[in-house]
Amino acid sequence: MAKNNRIPKIRGAKRSSREVIKNQKEFDKSCNYKVEWRYGTKWNQQKTAKYRYMACRECGSMTVASPAATAITCSSCVQKMVDPPVFKSSIAKTGRPAGWHFMKEYVDKDGNVFHKGVEKPELKGTLKPTVIEKKKRLTKREKAKIKQEANSKIYDLKKQLKKAKFKKDQRVINRQIKYYQRISAGRIPKNYLENNSE
Numbered sequence: 225m226a227k228n229n230r231i232p233k234i235r236g237a238k239r240s241s242r243e244v245i246k247n248q249k250e251f252d253k254s255c256n257y258k259v260e261w262r263y264g265t266k267w268n269q270q271k272t273a274k275y276r277y278m279a280c281r282e283c284g285s286m287t288v289a290s291p292a293a294t295a296i297t298c299s300s301c302v303q304k305m306v307d308p309p310v311f312k313s314s315i316a317k318t319g320r321p322a323g324w325h326f327m328k329e330y331v332d333k334d335g336n337v338f339h340k341g342v343e344k345p346e347l348k349g350t351l352k353p354t355v356i357e358k359k360k361r362l363t364k365r366e367k368a369k370i371k372q373e374a375n376s377k378i379y380d381l382k383k384q385l386k387k388a389k390f391k392k393d394q395r396v397i398n399r400q401i402k403y404y405q406r407i408s409a410g411r412i413p414k415n416y417l418e419n420n421s422e
């Protein structure tokens with residue numbers, strides 16, 4: 225069977241409004257912006273092919289344009305014109321923190337009470353909304369400081385270990401050394417700052 229690549233006609237469809245350009249040179253001249261044909265230089269262009277460049281209507285920088293374009297706005301001007309995309313987080317959607325339905329008890333801002341994600345209508349309004357403390361992320365410098373502290377602790381503990389005579393003392397020290405070795409390797413426990421802040 226012969227292949228039919230023709231686009232099926234859709235009844236009532238508009239005809240393409242784009243005119244076929246018969247004389248590209250004339251067409252380029254008729255454009256209100258500077259047009260140049262340049263050999264490809266970019267990674268996604270062919271070096272032997274010529275590409276149509278047109279001055280950006282905003283800043284005038286030469287930008288790749290399709291052969292039929294009459295005016296063009298470069299990407300950096302578009303970026304200046306539009307707001308950055310908004311990323312909706314799950315917090316924005318429900319107003320509830322991540323993992324709220326795993327919490328033993330969670331009270332939303334309207335006073336709805338949930339026990340492990342299941343609403344308890346009879347408790348509505350009887351409890352204060354749950355306050356979620358924002359997790360504090362450690363900066364690089366803080367991390368480095370904690371690691372350094374851990375290393376000096378390990379050093380001290382190893383000295384203690386040499387002096388320790390009893391097995392049970394050695395065991396305690398060894399456990400502590402292991403704890404600080406984890407930290408020294410970059411695995412800092414979540415509650416480290418709470419437990420070690422002066």
Ligand SMILES: [Zn+2]
Pocket residue numbers: 280281282283284285297298299300301302
């Ligand atoms: Zn521009």
